[in-house]
Amino acid sequence: MxxxxxxxxxxxxxxxxxxxxxxxxxxxxxxxxxxxxxxxxxxxxxxxxxDDGALIPLPGGGFLVVTADSYTVNPPFFPGGNIGSLAVHGSINDVVMMGGRPVAMLDTIVVEEGFPMGDLEAIVNSMLEALEKEGVPLIGGDFKVMPKGQLDRITVTTVGLGVARSPIVDKPRGGDKIVVTDYVGDHGAVILMLQMGMGDVEEIASGSLKSDSKPLTPLLPVFEKFAGYIHAARDPTRGGLAGVLNEWARSGGLLAVIREEEVPVRDAVRRFAEMLGVDPLYLASEGAAVLSVSPEVAEEVVSELRGRGFPNARVIGEFRENPKYRGFVVSETGVGGHRIIEPPRGVIVPRIC
Amino acid sequence: MxxxxxxxxxxxxxxxxxxxxxxxxxxxxxxxxxxxxxxxxxxxxxxxxxDDGALIPLPGGGFLVVTADSYTVNPPFFPGGNIGSLAVHGSINDVVMMGGRPVAMLDTIVVEEGFPMGDLEAIVNSMLEALEKEGVPLIGGDFKVMPKGQLDRITVTTVGLGVARSPIVDKPRGGDKIVVTDYVGDHGAVILMLQMGMGDVEEIASGSLKSDSKPLTPLLPVFEKFAGYIHAARDPTRGGLAGVLNEWARSGGLLAVIREEEVPVRDAVRRFAEMLGVDPLYLASEGAAVLSVSPEVAEEVVSELRGRGFPNARVIGEFRENPKYRGFVVSETGVGGHRIIEPPRGVIVPRIC
Structure with missing residues (x-):
């Protein structure tokens, strides 16, 4: 070792x-x-x-949510966005996953000497545009340049600030239903295609596959309505759905059981994953969420989600108290068999986000 | 253009x-x-x-101070610290310069594949040690790895959170005295020596020259005592004292007049700077502050500083209303002459912080 x-x-x-x-x-x-x-x-x-985020009690009640994340995605431009919009959405989503309403953002940008000024401008414009759509002001930042050859193009770090009245504490409970809000794996599939040289940005975009990078703030009214019933929420980025479920199973000392065929995966992503022998459960999403929800309200949460712009939301499984298989994630197959969904390991896609 | x-x-x-x-x-x-x-x-x-920091009004009164900074210093280890302690002190100082008491920190670390694990451990230990000395908890973070050759070793981003009752708004006024709390240029001189190959870490440290990287929290009681009289505070990092004074002269529409021989510079730094033809006024400090202080309390502030661990504090000049030379910084020479202190330009020391 x-x-x-x-x-x-x-x-x-x-x-x-x-x-x-x-x-x-x-x-x-x-x-x-x-x-x-x-x-x-x-x-x-x-x-x-x-975690990448923290909750700080506010004097007037409620909590300040603070998150920090560095983005290194390669390439910095991809169908569906760029490192700037990805960083903004990513930090907004980290705040939302803790039950916080995003209120402000800071950023730091480090670029390599020789980075095209037009690309930098496009990235900054995307950041500001993404923030404005959410009504979130950029309130500070830092900018550095590293000599040529000492950094591959650009990294962006974003700091998300939010306010949470009823924070989500990321603790799934036995009996909880596992709800996925949207298709998973889009972002991972797109970045993997680009890194493997399977087409440039335009070609891949024309094939209708693009990153799902988007803000998850539309989930906030659902979180508020079902406050106390949603025990954990995550956006499955690095490590994908398999990563989140394994972390939750481990941290909660629970067995997660899912029905793989229920997991919403786009046909294009499924085909691509099959072709490469990659499991879509391990591919990153940047605009989907996984929720651990009290069973008595799970179907209600799903129909609320469907009515609020998440038509693919569904229950894909549940957490069980099972002393023998605590910390495991299994998929029930059609014929009564089980497949263990291992935690992600090794390098599937470097610099995915 | x-x-x-x-x-x-x-x-x-x-x-x-x-x-x-x-x-x-x-x-x-x-x-x-x-x-x-x-x-x-x-x-x-x-x-x-x-700016790299922002003030957000808190519901119960006072302000939340938030700062974000990315550190890229090369080399990551230097006499007097490393990139970890530098990042912690840097963000603590950014909070303090806004009149805030640091209350928490987040960090993100991006390392190059192949970075020595022992060095990473040493950096993390330094961060935690620096935080503990200040009683500031690390409450969240992110960690990423970039493939070999895509990042030169390591970058660290720190997010400083603080609370300010009487924030300092960074607006010097005509008539203000310019106070420097300590020797300037130590950090810049050390990093420049290392980058020029003028000795390794041990040799330079044995020559008694080391980075001045340290927390400036001992300034807080002085800021509190003279609240309303200290109109601006900065730690002169990139661009040095010359950079801060030029920014202030420009933003305040004032003429800054200093007496260069009053600026505290260590003999070793002065000798080194002379040898290389570099002006110490442009070398970064990471443990000194420049203050713009109401003239009626300036000497009182200096004696308070001297009694609180800043024996080298002194008045080095003042801001004047001068419509003809607004935005300029000049040094009065002994014989009644003047030298313009130009704003920093070009590359003196890349990756200084």
């Missing part, structure tokens, strides 16, 4: 893919230390760390 | 150095657009944009 502590070895690409390796590295490098750190720090705000 | 709008040309290294080129690029790429953007966005929080 090359792992820390001890500090031997080097960081590997898989360590940043959001799968098993990432969780292990974060656990050993951050979570354990940060837990101790938070104990030692006076005035700690009483938060469980392991 | 290769500049936007029009989107021609490419980003140049000088565009990210914090000097004339950066201000011009930010003006044309961001500030103008963001001003329009903020007008269009409903619920804008009423903030002047052009």
């Amino acid at each position: 090359r792992r820390i502590p001890g500090g031997k070895g080097v960081v590997e690409l898989a360590d940043g893919q959001g799968g098993v390796e990432t969780l292990r590295l974060l656990e050993e490098l951050f979570f354990r230390r940060v837990k101790e750190h938070l104990k030692r720090v006076e005035g700690g705000v009483g938060i469980d760390f392991p | 290769r500049r936007i709008p029009g989107g021609k040309g490419v980003v140049e290294l000088a565009d990210g150095q914090g000097g004339v080129e950066t201000l011009r690029l930010l003006e044309e790429l961001f500030f103008r657009r963001v001003k329009e953007h903020l007008k269009r966005v409903e619920g804008g929080v009423g903030i002047d944009f052009p």
